[in-house]
Each structure stands twice: as C-alpha cells, then as structure tokens.
Amino acid sequence: MATASHTSTAKSSSARKSTATRKTSQARSKDAIAVLKEQHQAVKKLFGQFTKAKGESRQQSLASRICMELKVHTQIEEELLYPQAHEEIDDPELVDESLVEHNAAKDLIRQIEQTDPSDEMFAAKMQVLQEQIEHHVKEEETELFPKIRKSDMDLKGIGQQLERRTKELKAQMKGDGMGMH
Numbered sequence: 001m002a003t004a005s006h007t008s009t010a011k012s013s014s015a016r017k018s019t020a021t022r023k024t025s026q027a028r029s030k031d032a033i034a035v036l037k038e039q040h041q042a043v044k045k046l047f048g049q050f051t052k053a054k055g056e057s058r059q060q061s062l063a064s065r066i067c068m069e070l071k072v073h074t075q076i077e078e079e080l081l082y083p084q085a086h087e088e089i090d091d092p093e094l095v096d097e098s099l100v101e102h103n104a105a106k107d108l109i110r111q112i113e114q115t116d117p118s119d120e121m122f123a124a125k126m127q128v129l130q131e132q133i134e135h136h137v138k139e140e141e142t143e144l145f146p147k148i149r150k151s152d153m154d155l156k157g158i159g160q161q162l163e164r165r166t167k168e169l170k171a172q173m174k175g176d177g178m179g180m181h
Helices: 002-028 032-052 056-088 093-113 120-150 155-176
Strands: none
Touching: 032 056, 032 120, 032 155, 056 093, 056 120, 056 155, 093 120
C-alpha cells in the first residue's frame, strides 16, 4: 500500500510540474503583436546594416537575409493573423490594404533575388523595398495593430502559432537553399 501511495504522489507531483511548466511557458510567450513588432525591428536593423555595408558580397548576404525574413514575416501574417483580423476588426479594409502591400513587396523581393549585386539597379530596388516596408510597418503598428488589440482575438495563442510557424519556415527555407540566385 505504501508503494501505491508513493507512486500516486509521484505522479501527482509530476503532473503539477508539467502543468506549472506549461503555464510558465505560456506566460513567457509573447502575444502576436509583440512577435510581429520584434520582427519589424529585426528587419529595420538589417536594412540599416545593408545601407552601411561595403562590398557586393556583404550587401548580397544582407539582402538575402532581409528577403528571407520578409518572406517568412509576410507568410505568417497572411496565414495566421490576417484571416482572423479581417473577420474581427471594425475596419477589414486595413487588412486588404496590408495584403496588397505584401504582394508589392513580394514582387520586389523576387526581382531583388534575381538581380546581381553588381547591377546598378540592385541598390535602388533595395532602397524601394526598404521604403515600402517602412510605410507598411508604420501603418500596421499605428492603425492595424491597435484595432487588433481591441478585438477578441486570442493574441497569446496567435503569438505562439506565429513563433512556431516562423521557426518552421526558416528551417524549410534554409533546407531548400532559398535566397539570392
């Protein structure tokens, strides 16, 4: 009997630890808006590094990283955030506008990936991409995100999905060797 009681206590203790770990993990996880703003900042920093970069090799490396980060970012927003936001916020046209901006950025990214860094248009395309992204980020952070925050969307849950999907896509892109051609 003492053994059964001890086993039951051990299982109960293990279950409490597992629940506590899950709760701690959920408490540490960022909400969707925090995840996306962090990604915005990372891309902004990369653009700053690109602007200061010397040499075609360094510029190509940074451009490749910027393009990969933006492809992942646009995909996760389109898969996980925008469909719900379109249904939940009081101004779904903001989501539509964001999708149009994403499409323009993705088109420019394809062009950049096919442009050699020695081409005189390479830097110009990167500059236009930076300007497009800065405009898009400003609109998201000042118009769309506040509306999403006021909605009933599960921002913690979506944040976890965004982080998980980001990791998956980055691993997939690195595995596929995606980047500059």
